[in-house]
Amino acid sequence: MEGQMTDTKETVRMVRKAVPEVILMAITPNGEDVIERACRTCYLSFHRYNPPASTEELIRKVIRKGHHSVLEHASATFRIKGASRVFTHEMVRHRLMSPSQESQRYVHYGSRKPYEVVEPDSIVEGGFKDRYFEVADECYKLYQEMVDAGVPKEDARYILPGGITSEIVVTANFRELRHIFAIRCAERAHWEIRKICTEMLRIMKNEAPIVFKEYEIDDNDCVIIRNTEEGS
Numbered sequence: 001m002e003g004q005m006t007d008t009k010e011t012v013r014m015v016r017k018a019v020p021e022v023i024l025m026a027i028t029p030n031g032e033d034v035i036e037r038a039c040r041t042c043y044l045s046f047h048r049y050n051p052p053a054s055t056e057e058l059i060r061k062v063i064r065k066g067h068h069s070v071l072e073h074a075s076a077t078f079r080i081k082g083a084s085r086v087f088t089h090e091m092v093r094h095r096l097m098s099p100s101q102e103s104q105r106y107v108h109y110g111s112r113k114p115y116e117v118v119e120p121d122s123i124v125e126g127g128f129k130d131r132y133f134e135v136a137d138e139c140y141k142l143y144q145e146m147v148d149a150g151v152p153k154e155d156a157r158y159i160l161p162g163g164i165t166s167e168i169v170v171t172a173n174f175r176e177l178r179h180i181f182a183i184r185c186a187e188r189a190h191w192e193i194r195k196i197c198t199e200m201l202r203i204m205k206n207e208a209p210i211v212f213k214e215y216e217i218d219d220n221d222c223v224i225i226r227n228t229e230e231g232s
């Protein structure tokens with residue numbers, strides 16, 4: 001299989017190192033314009049509708065004032081590949097975000113999908129890389145042996161490691177995305193969810209620069225929320 005690893009004794013391993021990927025699948029077309037027009041409905045202030053200047057002015061104003069429900073009129077859907085079950089377990093805690101996740105009951109690892117695990121830098125730096133992949137490979141061998149012996153995949157999966165990848169599609173409105181980025185891109189968040197969410201934020205800053213304007217990504221891929229605007 002493509003990407004199989006070999007250790008120093010040239011033993012072929014099933015396990016391979018995961019590479020994370022964040023793909024924007026769908027987004028509300030002209031999302032910021034939709035938000036402006038929804039917001040203007042509250043005040044029937046369409047006489048002031050003059051995009052793009054009026055869009056920025058109004059959206060920034062409602063964000064400052066905490067009138068965040070209008071941000072719920074636009075949403076985005078992301079496909080996230082090559083990230084671990086450790087990450088997805090954290091991500092699915094966001095109750096206002098809708099997830100659809102690969103099922104370990106139905107997917108046969110090493111057959112329908114390559115057996116991949118995420119490699120944390122600290123494990124490599126600590127000198128545990130070889131053993132980490134060795135043990136992950138052993139887990140796979142027992143998984144496969146059990147499946148071959150008739151154990152259902154839903155039970156054989158108990159031996160699979162937390163570092164195994166799990167594909168997930170998530171949909172959230174812009175208000176919820178702002179909340180997720182505020183807590184998951186922060187320095188205190190775990191590095192993997194921070195990395196994935198920072199990538200999502202990069203995409204969102206490009207797609208909806210007004211809504212995500214004050215979320216700045218620093219050199220360490222952490223987010224600083226800069227509220228430099230005047231209060232009103």
Ligand SMILES: Cc1cc2nc3c(=O)[nH]c(=O)nc-3n(C[C@H](O)[C@H](O)[C@H](O)COP(=O)(O)OP(=O)(O)OC[C@H]3O[C@@H](n4cnc5c(N)ncnc54)[C@H](O)[C@@H]3O)c2cc1C
Pocket residue numbers: 093094095096097176179183184188189190
């Ligand atoms: C650094 C960090 C460490 C963490 N450590 C742990 C841990 O050790 N153990 C653990 O179990 N979890 C942990 N979590 C997860 C955390 O407790 C939350 O479950 C997760 O971040 C989802 O956040 P949320 O509830 O604010 O957001 P969402 O579920 O995305 O909801 C968004 C917002 O909607 C509102 N909302 C949603 N549901 C309700 C509700 N039922 N009632 C009232 N308001 C609601 C709230 O304002 C909420 O902030 C950690 C999170 C972070 C960022």
